[in-house]
Amino acid sequence: MIGFGTWPLRGHPAHAAVSAALAAGYRHIDTATMYGNEAEVGRALADSGVSRDEVFLTTKLRPSDAGHERSILRKSLRSLGTEYVDLWLVHWPPPRPQLRRQVWNEMLGIRAEGLVREIGVSNYTLGQIDDLIADSGEAPAVNQIHWNPQRYDAQFLAGHRARGIVLEGYSPLKDTDLADPVIAQIASASGVSPAQVVLRWHVEHEIPVIAKSANPGRMAANLDLFGFSLTADQVARIDGLAAS
Ligand code: NAP
8 A cells, every 4th residue: 555656766865765664664666767766766676675476566667668668667676576566557657549559468478478567657548548448358457646635536536436447645844835724733743743644645545656765764654544534524624635
């Protein structure tokens, strides 16, 4: 449910942060070919001693790599030091519908070879997803999108669930006003930080969430979400921030 985001970490800071995240207990790591840090993520995983099958690893294909999906994925797997990733996403939609279908069909074939466990998309609209379903007969497992209290959209979430797609949220904190009185009041009542309230709000909605911190204290706090919960009323008050 709680993934460790690795953008925009590169080089030594990326290795250090992913190592610290694994030591802190994260078992879900989010990277992308575009981030230029797959080798550091791979080294941190190897150095950690955590077994590969305990970690849920996501990487993403740049749309500009359409037509080269297999070779790009093999390069990612070599950098990551693994034989498969758990989730492979199209990082954002290629501009033309025909190209979106072509990439998706290519990914379906690659999944059948066992190089990836699940395939999905990122930053797609439901209309773009419906076009893939109509063409291939298969929905993406996941749509990873920018999600936070201000962006809460019950209909969009329900649309994913109706299609059997997991909506996964990224950048939960960066554009969130952590000083917002609703969030601050709930944080104070629960004895946790505003960031923890925002992340727990994702958990209450059963939305897997990807947050990044290079700071060991915040990294640990962002994972420490299971010693408290939000009431239905608190969740509804945070949902309500979307309209304001
Ligand atoms: P984010 O995780 O919402 O925010 C990161 C920022 O928040 C950093 O400046 C971090 O600073 C700070 N922060 C972290 N924990 C905090 C806390 N407890 N209290 C206060 N500030 C805190 O945004 P993001 O990095 O854009 O997104 C997370 C991940 O999502 C990325 O790393 C990437 O893996 C993924 N992503 C995917 C896409 C896509 O198109 N699919 C796009 C963007 C991001 P410190 O590091 O100093 O703590």
